[in-house]
Amino acid sequence: MNRDLITIALQEFVxxxxxxxxEVQQYLRMKHGLDADQLVLKRRLEKMRQTEKAVA
Structure with missing residues (x-):
């Protein structure tokens, strides 16, 4: 998965x-001025977890 800003924030915080x-939403909004929808973050997190399971 690409190491973009959202992915890095999800990995570090969650x-x-x-x-x-x-808290990820608040961090992205305050630190980077990025307003990410919670549904988008949830889907990205689920995708990351599925990728981890596939690798393991």
């Missing part, structure tokens, strides 16, 4: 630190 998607 997968590594165990935080929720609202």
């Amino acid at each position: 997968l590594r630190d165990g935080k929720d998607l609202k």
Whole structure:
């Protein structure tokens, strides 16, 4: 998967630190001025988890 801004934020906040998607939304909005929909973040996270299972 591409290492874009959303993917990096999801990996750092949700997968590594165990935080929720609202915190990822807030981080992207405050730090980078990016308004990401929660549904988009959820789908990206699901895709990342499926990719991890396929690799493992």
